[in-house]
Amino acid sequence: MEDSAKGRDSFKEYLDDESGSVAIIIKQQLRPAEGPDGVVFPPTYPISLHSNNNDYGRKNNKEDKEENKEEKGKSGYNIDPLKDGNICEIDSPQSQANRIEPLFKVIKNGKLVPQITITVREDGEKINLLDAGHRSADALVRFSSIVPLTHKAFEQVKKGNHLAIAQIAPTSLLFGVWDSRGTRVKIQRIIKAEIRATNVEELKRSSVFNPAIDYVTDGGVDEKHDKQNGPKNPLSRHGMKHALDTRAVGGVLVRGDIIRTVNINLVAIRGLKAFTDGVFDLEKTRQLQEYILGLALLSATYNHPSALNLREGCHLCHDNNKKEMCVSKAVYLTGEEKPFTCDAKDIEAYAEQSAKAFFGERYDRKDIPDAVFEANVANEFLGMSEKDQDKLACSGPITKEAIQAFKEKNSDPIKLIIDAVKEVKDRLPKKSKGKNIVPTIDAEIFTDVRRILNDLESDDTTKESIVQLVQELSGIVDSGQDAHSIVKECNDKLGEFKKKKKASQAEGAADKASEDSIS
Numbered sequence: 218m219e220d221s222a223k224g225r226d227s228f229k230e231y232l233d234d235e236s237g238s239v240a241i242i243i244k245q246q247l248r249p250a251e252g253p254d255g256v257v258f259p260p261t262y263p264i265s266l267h268s269n270n271n272d273y274g275r276k277n278n279k280e281d282k283e284e285n286k287e288e289k290g291k292s293g294y295n296i297d298p299l300k301d302g303n304i305c306e307i308d309s310p311q312s313q314a315n316r317i318e319p320l321f322k323v324i325k326n327g328k329l330v331p332q333i334t335i336t337v338r339e340d341g342e343k344i345n346l347l348d349a350g351h352r353s354a355d356a357l358v359r360f361s362s363i364v365p366l367t368h369k370a371f372e373q374v375k376k377g378n379h380l381a382i383a384q385i386a387p388t389s390l391l392f393g394v395w396d397s398r399g400t401r402v403k404i405q406r407i408i409k410a411e412i413r414a415t416n417v418e419e420l421k422r423s424s425v426f427n428p429a430i431d432y433v434t435d436g437g438v439d440e441k442h443d444k445q446n447g448p449k450n451p452l453s454r455h456g457m458k459h460a461l462d463t464r465a466v467g468g469v470l471v472r473g474d475i476i477r478t479v480n481i482n483l484v485a486i487r488g489l490k491a492f493t494d495g496v497f498d499l500e501k502t503r504q505l506q507e508y509i510l511g512l513a514l515l516s517a518t519y520n521h522p523s524a525l526n527l528r529e530g531c532h533l534c535h536d537n538n539k540k541e542m543c544v545s546k547a548v549y550l551t552g553e554e555k556p557f558t559c560d561a562k563d564i565e566a567y568a569e570q571s572a573k574a575f576f577g578e579r580y581d582r583k584d585i586p587d588a589v590f591e592a593n594v595a596n597e598f599l600g601m602s603e604k605d606q607d608k609l610a611c612s613g614p615i616t617k618e619a620i621q622a623f624k625e626k627n628s629d630p631i632k633l634i635i636d637a638v639k640e641v642k643d644r645l646p647k648k649s650k651g652k653n654i655v656p657t658i659d660a661e662i663f664t665d666v667r668r669i670l671n672d673l674e675s676d677d678t679t680k681e682s683i684v685q686l687v688q689e690l691s692g693i694v695d696s697g698q699d700a701h702s703i704v705k706e707c708n709d710k711l712g713e714f715k716k717k718k719k720a721s722q723a724e725g726a727a728d729k730a731s732e733d734s735i736s
Contacts, residue, residue, distance in 0.1 A: 228514075228559075228567060231483050232506050237549045241481040241557050243517050244544040247412065247525065248475060248536040256420060256468040257475070258530030259307050261292035293466060294419065302416040305469055308477075308527055313410035314392035316524055317516050319347050321388065324519060325565070328580075329512065329572045330387050335361050335588040346386060353386035354396040359615055360595040363588045368614035371400040373492075380491040380498075383505055384576070384583070390489065391512050398610050408513045409480045412533075415473030422467030426460040468530055474542065475533065479517040486510050508575035511568030518564055594620065608678070630673055630683055631711065634690065637666045638707045641700070648701045656699035663694050663703070670694070686714050 230236040249255030295306040308316075321330045322345060333346040335357055349355035353367045363385075370381035382389055382404075393406030432438045432452060442451050443458070452458035486509055491501035525533040545557040573580050594617050598606060601620075609615060609623050626633050641662055648657075673679050674687045693706045 228507075228510060231510060231547070232487060232503070234487060237551060237553075238483050238547050239550050240483055240548045241514075241517070242544065242546050242548055243479040243481075243557070244542070245477040245479075246474060246536040246539040246542045247477055247533045249471075250532040250534045253536075254470070256530065257307065257414065257417075257471055257533075258468040258528065259294045259305055259414075260309070260312070260528065261294060261466060263292055291465075294469065296417065296419065296469075302473065305414045305417040305471075306411070307414050307475060307531065307533075308412040310406070310409045310411045312527075313412070314406070314408075315350065316527075317408075317410065317519075318352075318388050318392055319345070320516075320519060320521055320524070321512075322347055323521075324515065325569055329515075329568055331385060332584040332586070333363065333386070333588055334586050335363075335590050337590045347388065352392065352394045353382065353389040354394050354399065356398075356595075357590060359399060359610075360592075360598070361588050361590050363585060364614040364616065368399060371396050371402040374402050374404065375400065376492075377490050378492040379489045380493070380501060380505060383489075383491075383508065384579075385585075387509065387512060390509055391516065399614075401611075405482070405485055407482050407485045407509060408516050409482070410477065410517070412475065412477045412527075414469065414471045414475045417469040417471050417473070419469050420467035421464045423461070423463040423465065425462075426456070428457055428459065432457045474539070475536075476542075481510075481513045481517055483510075486513065504571070504575045507567075507571040511564070511571040514559075514564045515568045518561055520561075591617070593617070626669075626672070630679065631686075631715070633669055634666070634673075634687075634707075635711055637669050638704060638711070641666060642704045645700055645704065657701055658697070659700050660697070662700060666694055666707075667691070686710070 231238050231241070249257055297304050321327065322332065330347070334343040335346065336343050337357070344357060346353070346355075346358065349357050353370070358364060358367055366381075366385055370385055373379075373381045379390060386394075390404060391407050393404055395403040397403075430437060433440050433443050438452065438457065444450065448454060450458060453460060486506050489502070489505050489509060491498045491505045493501060527533065546554045547557045548554050576583050594615060597617075597620055598609070598615055601609070605623070605627070609619065612623070613619055644662060645657060645659075670687045670691050674684055674691070679687070689710060690707055693703055693710065696703065
């Protein structure tokens with residue numbers, strides 16, 4: 218216990234602005250599992266021009282124009298030329314984040330972060346939020362029963378409050394998230410990991426496929442189906458014809474080094490803030506920062522075999538022959554660097570105790586195991602026009618109620634107001650009669666009316682004539698007079714508006730009829 222306490226004390230300076238620390242950098246030397254001379258397969262991307270015969274520059278001269286046409290549409294590697302060699306992307310920051318994040322399902326038995334599982338189909342298939350590519354902004358979440366929680370959390374981030382998003386989806390803070398289709402909130406990643414190789418030589422490979430029989434000659438299929446070339450041939454599409462693939466990308470030989478670099482942004486962690494009841498909470502802010510720092514340190518140092526099994530043909534391991542090139546350091550604003558040395562057990566203990574302090578009594582009750590993907594909501598939303606989809610997505614969480622309200626508002630906003638005023642009238646007590654009339658003063662009863670009026674006024678698409686009506690009605694509702702009188706004045710104003718609209722429509726119809734008769 219003493220060792221763990223000592224380890225926790227050593228992290229304090231990284232949460233102190235006065236320390237001047239800006240980042241923790243960890244560099245790991247890797248090699249192919251087959252050995253230093255093993256072929257490594259980087260990720261491929263559909264790029265129009267890629268490396269060929271060790272020429273890593275773009276080909277723009279006339280002589281290469283025809284070759285460029287052949288190259289267009291092929292897959293290639295991200296290899297950038299340098300003055301003294303080149304550098305090749307082996308695993309991107311996005312890919313590294315997607316490999317690390319699911320590990321929190323097993324680290325400490327999944328206790329360090331909320332385990333949110335969303336039922337997708339009627340057969341009971343569940344998806345863990347830690348497996349969702351866009352994290353808390355994923356479509357899986359935006360059309361689920363927890364979207365009111367995540368949407369509210371993103372809205373709080375807009376106000377500088379990171380408490381709610383950390384309580385629901387802390388890895389969204391850790392690895393970054395962009396709610397591009399909702400609140401537009403973009404959260405900078407706190408931990409960035411990537412793997413690059415230096416001085417690589419690109420290889421090519423060719424392959425041939427021979428079907429089990431000659432389906433046409435042996436009478437298996439009619440000759441009329443054997444038409445066109447390449448993938449357009451029906452037989453080729455279904456693996457019934459000889460196929461040849463030549464000069465395809467065949468991996469790289471690494472003549473330099475394969476290095477995994479992890480950057481923990483301490484400035485970003487210290488920028489996280491927590492507010493409770495709208496007031497800045499210093500203690501909760503400290504707990505929040507310690508919690509995220511613990512997760513970041515654990516993400517950077519946790520060793521799991523799956524983290525380096527990147528893809529087919531790219532199975533890596535640590536290179537013990539180049540330990541001297543492995544670096545763990547704290548970097549300061551002045552440019553000073555200090556060794557970052559800490560036992561893995563200390564980091565794990567710090568992460569666990571920080572999580573317990575942050576969640577408090579909710580530590581064992583923070584999971585959401587029963588979230589549901591609402592297919593009916595998703596289908597109804599997708600059936601709307603793109604313009605309406607964008608407007609609805611920006612207005613709040615996408616729920617059944619939100620879609621219904623949106624359709625009502627856009628079909629007839631005046632009816633929406635009339636119905637709201639009628640509901641107030643139905644809730645009011647009967648108006649007293651005689652000389653001793655007691656006024657009914659109840660501002661709260663008009664809450665829904667005010668909300669509808671505010672929504673219409675703030676919507677840029679609301680017609681100018683309706684905005685003017687809304688402003689007049691708002692003045693009546695906020696007048697502070699007898700509620701019965703407010704209802705009467707609102708109905709009179711609405712009736713007057715409808716009459717003018719009807720007269721205007723009749724006049725427009727008459728003008729059109731006149732024009733048609735002349736033409």
